[in-house]
Amino acid sequence: GTIIDKKNLKQKEINFKNYTVFGFLFIILVMLPFIYFFWNIKQEAFQLKNILIFAAVIISSTLANLLICYSLKREKICEIEPIKLMQPLFTVLLAFIFSFFFQEYYSEKNYLIIVLALIAGFSLIFSHIKKEHLVYNKYLIAALIGSFLFALELVISKSILSYYSSFTFYFIRCFFVFIIIFLIFHPKINSIKNKTKFYMIIVSIIWIIYRIVLYQGYLVYGIVFTTILFILAPIFIYLFARIFLKEKLTLRNMISAAIILACVILAVIIKNQ
Secondary structure: OOOHHHHHOOOOOHHHHHHHHHHHHHHHHHHHHHHHHHHOOOOHHHHHHHHHHHHHHEEEEEEEEHHHHHHHHHHHHHHHHHHHHHHHHHHHHHHHHHHHHOOOOOOOOOHHHHHHHHHHHHHHHHHHHHHHOOOOOHHHHHHHHHHHHHHHHHHHHHHOOOHOOOHHHHHHHHHHHHHHHHHOOOHHHHOOHHHHHHHHHHHHHHHHHHHHHHHHHHHHHOOHHHHHOOOHHHHHHHHHHHHHHHOOOOOOHHHHHHHHHHHHHHHHHHHHO
16 A cells, blocks of 8 residues: 555655545545445444544544655655554554553553564564664654554544444544545645546555454454554565565564564464463
């Protein structure tokens, strides 16, 4: 999904603001035919407290998406990805902190699983980080802040997810983000080529599936455990890069993959005890 977004944003005529607006429009259009079958909201969702929490989710999501798109427009993926890999760490730490103050929503106090998540997260970052990444420009700072806001959005979402179906929650979130950024930027539809629109539909489907799976994981297994499982993604990237692209793996990549795999296996064992 990120690679397709970057491919689209590389076009000089595409403004990152317009791209963000139409990105959300296409997500809404893709989901719209299915919303009748998956629409589900419980009465608790309409309590003032929960409406305010959803508003915080929408604001965080709006800012995060704009910052990441701004960063993707100007920086290479190889420069941004090590920064975005901070998101799992932010997510785990925020879930752990929130569990002390909002115990009715969060039960993320399995210290062994939290430690394993942190080890896997740090291992992932160290396998990608290079000396040049220690020098931050405004685009990398935008990616870092965007990653934190995405983590914050996801952790906040957990407290009200049970009042919606995952499909409904994501649809409403995207709908309001679209309305906000559309009113701010007033983009023109002819600013994006038809070929780009096709790729945006594809990437919309990818993000919809990704988020629904993520939300379901949060509801069933909790934030920290789900985050550990999602940290497995780079191992698949390493594997596919080796098989299909014939790329050589560095020693750091292999050590990181082994540590992550060990952390995930241990976390699954602990979770099932």
